[in-house]
Amino acid sequence: MSKEHAASPSGVMGSMVSRSGRPCDIARRLLRRSNATWSLTVSQTKSITAHGKSGDVDKALELFDQMPHRNLVAYNAMLSVLIDSGRLDSSLQFFSRMPLKNSRSYTSMITGMGRSGRVREARRLFDSIPSRHRNVFAWTAMICCYAQNDEPLRAVKLFTDSYGDFSQSKVAPNSHTFSLLLKSCGSLKSLVYVRQFHCMIAKILDLETKCCIFVQNALVDAYAKLGCLIDAERVFGRMKWKDLASWNTMMDCYTHNLLLHQAFEIFNSMKDKDILSWNIMMSGLLESRRGLEVPNLFLSLSRLYPESKPNSSTYSIVLSACATHAMLEFGRQIHSCSYKISLYPYNIFVSNALVTMYANCGLMKEMVEVFDELPNKDVVSWNSVIQGFGQNGEAREALNLAKKALDSGMFNANTFTAIFTSCSHGGLVIEGLDYFNSMRRKYGIEPNLDHYVCVVDLLGRAGMVKEANDLLGSMPFPANSVAWSTLLNACSLHGSVDIGRVAARKLQMMEPGSVKSYLALASAYNRTGNEGASSKLLDPIVENHTVKEHGSSWVIKM
Known part of the structure; x- marks a missing residue:
């Protein structure tokens, strides 16, 4: 081949070289163009996520529609924004139109359906996942879907039925998987399952690492709730690493078993306490019939403000103690405090506790005022005020409110307990028997x-x-x-x-x-x-x- 012929460009590449220069220059320009496209896609994807977190979902959708280049990361980001905003139907439509999907796509969708209680749809989607995308995250998401929708047996059964298939694919459960399973075992009250999972955890996970702390916390909690306090103490004692949740969990175990001395030993030895630590101890005192000590503990907590700030649970516990022991003056002070920090009347738990407190103290006027000021009443609100009238000898008023609750669908099994108690205190035998005979037939509540x-x-x-x-x-x-x-x-x-x-x-x-x-x-x-x-x-x-x-x-x- 002559030098002249070798230097002559030929075909398309030849024309490109003749117009643009050497081939290496073309490669550099193509690479720069590709990097610019990639940078733009990454930047736009970050903007979509940011708009989603700020609640501006429509702007996120607009940005996504304007993207000149969309990759799987962008699709997954937009899908997460729709799911996190609660737009599940839109999420399903978007998911069905995605040209490509991976494990994250399926996991996000299952998680979203689990939050919305659409368990059967989630299971159908889980079963449709291609084998190459069936990983531990999708598996755990489906177990979580069952666990958070009060189907603990299905959560455990899914794990046991699919463990062999996942094991063959070299997919092993992680610490989050086991934590969910242990929580389900606690709901099932199955010590046998807890011990089996404990053995698997010891074989599969490295319990010497910090990342396994919350699995061990879940083990302590499961054993304690099933009455195996010695096993709970043994797990807790062998933990190489402990965090604040570990100490709170063990303290909670002791309070549930009415071992206040041991619980206080932990509580007093803790250098760093969060509000949960204080709530556990106050609740433990209440459960142990030592509710009179709750105000003192609450006052000790108040002196640490703002390092430790009481939350709605704190106020509910204190008000329950005031209701149990008829500590009216202290209860009124807590009422004032809850109003100043905007918990009352907007927090339903605090307001319901106030209804019960005033009822137990025999103050019907205050009880009704709190009930009437509730912007959103739930079943507990209605049950509390019905019970309050009944236990204070105003049975007719209790039944009038009960009728309103039943007609509006704001009732459960406890509503009928309040009705029967009211009728009993008021001597309304015929009315009480009428409700008893109709509760199954008319209201679908099994006695x-x-x-x-x-x-x-x-x-x-x-x-x-x-x-x-x-x-x-x-x-x-x-x-x-x-x-x-x-x-x-x-x-x-x-x-x-x-x-x-x-x-x-x-x-x-x-x-x-x-x-x-x-x-x-x-x-x-x-x-x-x-x-x-x-x-x-x-x-x-x-x-x-x-x-x-x-x-x-x-x-x-x-």
Whole structure:
């Protein structure tokens, strides 16, 4: 080949070289153009995400539509913006039009459907994921979808059924997967599953690393909730790394088991506490019937402001303590504080706690004012005010409100408990029985044991002891000590000795160390004029120095 021919350009490349210069110059220009396109796409994708986070979804969509070049990252960013904004239907339409999808696309969509409660659709999408995109994140998202929608058994079953397939694809569960599964086990109250997952965690994860702290926290929590405090302590003690959540979890374990001394040891030893730490201790005091100590702890927390700021849960716990122990003055101060920081009346939990507090203190006017000022009432709000009227002897007003709640669909099983309690205190037997007979048929609520006990109390208070006994015997589940005690109290009140003997015998079998059954039956004998039989029951109790605890009441200064 001659030099002349070799230097001559030929074809398209030749013409390009002749016009633009050497081939390396062309490559550089093409690379610069490609980099500029890539930079523009990245910049526009970041803008879409930023607009989404600020809530301007329409602007994000406009930017996406104007993009000259869209890659999979841009599509996924726009999909996430739609999902996070709650536009699930738009997300589904966008997802169906995506030219390409990857694991992140499927995972985002499953997560969005899980948040919206569309579990079946999420499962259909999960099952349709191509094998190359079935990774641990999509797997965990579907487990999370079941867990957060109160389907813990399906969450566990999905894992056990698909573990073999994922294992063959070399996909292993991560710490987030196991945390969700342990939470589901707690809901299922299955210690067997917890122990099995504990073994898998020990084999698959490196528990010596910091990233596994929250899995171990979940293990501590699961064991404690299932009553295995020793196992919870063992896991906690072996943790190489502990964070604030670890200490809070262990402290919560102790409070739920009413071990306040151990909980306070942790609480007092913690250098850094968050508001959850304080709430756990206040709630523990309330559960342990030491609610009178809650105000002091709350005041100690208030002195640390602004380092530790009380939240809505804090105020709800304190108000519950005020309601339990009728601490009206302190409750009013908390009411004022919640108003100043705009929790009242907008926070439903604080407002509902205030309704209960004023009801327990017998202040109907204040209770109604709080209820009326609620901008958005929920079922608990209605139940609390119905219960409040009923327990303060205003049964008719309670039933009037109950009718409004039932007609507006703001009711649940507890609504009927409040109704029966109100009827019982007000002697409204016919009304109470009407609601009991219609609750399943008309309102779709299946009567539970509490409902039956309330109606037994309703009949017993009205002197219909035989009818109360018949109802107790017809229950579709075994009677507990509360049911027999309720019937026995009715027998004591109305001198029904024959039924009282049966109720007393049942109660003695369930609570062998209690003297309640003897005292109630002795009272029934006294009402029928049979002091001899009454003494026969009481003399052994006196000889053994077994006495009834003194009752106490709270006197409120108005």
